[in-house]
Amino acid sequence: MSQQTAKIVRFHQTGGPEVLKLEELPLPEPGPGEVRLRVRAIGLNRAEVMFRKGQYLVDPTFPSGNGYEASGTVEAVGEGVDRAWLGKTASTIPAFPINKYGVYGEVAIVPIYAVAEYPANLTPEEGTSIWMQYLTAWGALVRIGQVAKGDYVLITAASSSVGIAAIEMVKAEGGISIATTRTSAKKDELLALGADHVIVTDEEDLAARVKEITTGKGARIVFDPIAGKGLEALADATAQGGLIIEYGALASDPTPYPLFTALSKQLTIRGYTLFEIAANPEWTARARQYVFDHLANGDFKPRIDQRRFHLSEIVDAHSYMESNQQIGKIVVTV
Incomplete structure (x- = not known):
């Protein structure tokens, strides 16, 4: 019997999208506590x-896989995993070290604690487009921010999958979302996706528009993955005693701390990543149930970018993400 193989994406050095290589490798077997999807x-x-x-929280170990989110069917289980998982349709929760596990490939080995069934009304493309964005938004807005009816929430980089999830979540909790986008190209789409207000930052003064929308009070919660010098404008746009949640570092410039604004407004500026939730089983369980229920009843609908890619086009898919043209999740089919 010939050895089975599978096509898996790996990279052997850091760099641009072209370092990603689709390689034919022996079919991997799941170890204890793992499954093969x-x-x-x-x-x-x-x-x-x-x-x-090579700019992430952890460094790759070469040759390295990549990827946090995939949907598919559980086809093999390792020692200690309930065999009832075999044949189940599921998707991966980004709750594992990316430098140990990766999901770019025809198959993926992942720990069972990072596998979850998703509502049957979702397609595989939608099933792979839920956990990172909705769990990230839940941890920030529901658990930390405790968003409530009438709260103004400023959401930057709002056309990202997490940004759109945040818009839906703020609406579900009765809050008022203020979405930002750099150009007017995505404004109508963000309004159609449920944003209550949209600020085009290349054309409008962010703090002035937020104060206008909130009748001078400012946003109680700011949800921002960019950081950089823009943090100063976000602080100006935040309400007295407000909360700024930084969950990313997309800006290439350093991030100055807006000390005097923070002092005068008694601001809380808090760092946050999804792994804060993933490290706590109770929070993870609550978040999973919250997201599952809202997906099942239609409150949440994953927005997938119109442009689709195949696994053989992974380099093009990464190039497209870096172009910032997408609205919602970029999905690669296998």
């Missing part, structure tokens, strides 16, 4: 671009 679709995330470049 036959992948149907992969959802891309900014973290994976940063990881590929």
